[in-house]
Amino acid sequence: MEFKDSEDELHQFRRRLTGAGGFVLFAFAVLFARFIWLQVVQHSYYQTRAEDNRISLVPVLPNRGLIIDRNGIVLAHNYSAYTLEITPSKVADLEKTIDELEKVIEIQPKDRKRFKRLLEESRNFESLPIRNRLSDEEVAKFIARRYRFPGVDVKARLFRQYPFNESASHLLGYIGRITDRDLATISDKDMDDNYRGTEHFGKSGLEQKYEFDLHGQTGFEQVEVDSSGRAVRVLSRIPPVAGNNLTLTIDAKLQQVAEQAFGDRRGALVAIDPATGGILALVSMPGFDPNLFVDGIDSQSWDALNNSPDKPMVNRALNGTYPPGSTFKPYMALAALEIGKRTPQQTIFDPGYYNFGGHVFHDDKKGGHGIVNMYKSIVESCDTYYYMLANDLGIDNISGFMRRFGFGQRTGVDIEGESEGVLPSQEWKRKRFKRPDQQRWYAGETISIGIGQGYNAYTPIQLAQAVATLANNGVMYRPHIVKFITDTKTGAAIPIEQKPLRTIPLKPENIEIIKQAMVGVNKEGTGARAFAGAEYVSAGKTGTAQVFSLKGEKYTEGHIKERMRDHALFIAFAPADRPRIALAVLVENGGFGAQAAAPIARQVLDYYLLGKLPKAPAPADETAPEED
């Protein structure tokens, strides 16, 4: 019995054991099915995923193209420096990490502020600089302690640098970190791939306009990475292609001479080679230091630039619009000749005012200029002559003629955001105003248009283009800053258009008369003091643009606040017989053109034509004639 029991027991045990064995086989079969599923059926899917894990496509940023002046002086270049960067997504407590970092590497409050700003603007996973331009010592110090700072790393980066700081800042513009708006622009151009990894984008000036030329082609490295994203080895590499270099028509030395001539005055100067439209100097004072923007500007500097009453961020040469004042007169005279309303010899009598329908328009010179012909009207800048002429021409003739010289139209210069200005006309008034009585053009309004006042408002670059066109006998070019773009891949220089925009049909003898009168301005007229002793023959015209009209009072400079003083203008070209340079100068609140603007033009012309470097900023010539 006992034996049978234990025999039964053994049988039962063996059955159970067999059952367990069966379960083992079944379980292993399930596992094996799983492995077949993964390794045979789904193999290619997992293989792809393993490759995706392992291989990372790392963009290699191209060198941004250089910006070079016409003589080979580099105005914008790149240098390599180390930055300390934090990848916020990999850091749990940013504040604490930065506090810890500060014990190793100097981090100033402004670095923190800038980092905060970048953090707010940043797109996800990118790493952001907390410190720029680490010294070798600092790099070594950090590397030794890197293990303590996951998500923080030292990176070698290329930095844009503008070696002349504030000089030419408005025309060069600046680059800054890419924003969402920039990304949209990049997407529109279908350049997303090429901008993978790019962190900077041209924000203004040439840097903006030629962004896609300067950027270059991003290269890529196929890198094998480990699970923490560290590169183990490079599998293949498509090298980047550096951006194209821009060679400018700008003469950097001339630019500096012009800037220095302004001293601490505000204003603009545009100098053009009349034969090509190439801009030799484009000045807007005051300037700013574009280097500040490269790393992301700190808020203090940003506020200072934006809140300054001098508005250094405004490019006055393209965006400031000013009445041309008496610099308008040569074109008025030319219009009169072309249309046949005046002959050069025809004279008027100027009693010192012009009465139009009971309204009296004063001449600057008390008692008047007496008997005035066309030559004298320009040389002495007689207002009455032009009050009468304006009335005789009528607004339609004036606006029709001036439009051909480019007044009130964008010149198409290769910088974004140019202003249009205002060329007054009946049509303009209809569009500009809403009430019918405002939309009407009154004949009385034409009178002050004749001396460059009234609704007239032009940008300095328009004034420069007009005088260059006049100097070039009516052959008009689009003003431009880039002379040619050098393709880094082929080394080929791609020139910017050389063809004239249009040729204004003007009689050569008429042009000659106006030019002679402008030569007279600098020889015996309002520009004579500024150009005394010049070793070349130049042609010019002074101008003064009213900022505030003072009814009934005699304009006396000393009594008015600086900001309410008139703007001083001067247009010129030289040498008069074969012009190599034409320019327009504007000094905001400079007073009389002859006093403030003409001396600046003199220094610029002296340097460009003779290589003469001025010793000091052009002084305001208080004793120069007060008429213009």
Place this chain on the structure above:
Amino acid sequence: MLRNLWQRLIAPIDPPLMAMAALLLGYALLVLASASPERLGSQALNMVVALVVMRLVAQVPPQKMMRFALPVFVVGVLLLIAVALFGDISKGARRWLNIGFMRIQPSEIMKIAMPLMLAWYFQRHEATLRLREYAVATLLLLLPVGLIAKQPDLGTAILVFAAGCYVIFLAGLSWKVIAGLFVAACASAPLAWAVLRDYQKSRILTLLDPEADPLGKGFHIIQSTIAIGSGGIFGKGWGQGTQAQLEFIPERHTDFIFAVLSEELGLLGITVLMVLYLFLIGRGLMIAANAPTLFTRLLAGSITLIFFTYAFVNMGMVSGILPVVGVPLPFISYGGTALVTLFIGIGILMSIHRHRMLVQN
């Protein structure tokens, strides 16, 4: 003389078991040499220690083991209680006990002590096996399992629990009760869910949908699955696994070493491993079937099935069909403690097999 000594040395050793174990250890060294070559030396040392322990255990007759069963179990439970009260915390779990000169992990002892205890218990009440005995056995099982799960160390708890269950099952618990318990277990699943720690719950959820958090909780499973799948039939070649060598596989020398093996040696390598396991388990079950007493049968059967459980749970979790619990791949994963425990089991099997006749006679 020397030959004589050798004879005495290998006498307790079962050649088939030894052959399987040796092949597995060789395989382990091969895989470890790729996964973590710097650990090759220390693991070889662990193996030597484990083999020595195995040899020592193999010469202990089962009767002597029976005498150890109760004291070892009691000491094990007391140590587990001590751990719960004074244990060192590491990685959020209280698993280690510092006894001055060294740190021990009492839950490891339970892997052997538990089947030993229950087999002894059933042997003692062999004549009067009623439901009451099974109930007592279950209580004896649940006490240490509860203590281990509380540490928390779910992996070890499952293994110890499984070891006990095997003994109870092999001891002949009626199918009706088993079915009843199964239904009860299913019904109380929600309750169990409530008892689980958050990290344990998230592991189960991760298993269901690893891609929900690919860089966080799902990372281990996703990466090991990719490693296995990308290995294909023939593998990427020894030392050529990108997932393994570029550190995408976590714990690649311990719990996830199977992923390294699968990636580099492919389905072929897996097949070799599974065949070795099956032979080992088969031999173990054979030993159990021929064991002379209830104690030795239950002990041998339970230990053998524990080898299976180790292998199944580990391969299942690495390939993404079981939740991640800390169970190493038997014989292959790096680590001395688990290896020694395994070889104590092998030693016990060898002893049972060697002493089968002695008892019968």
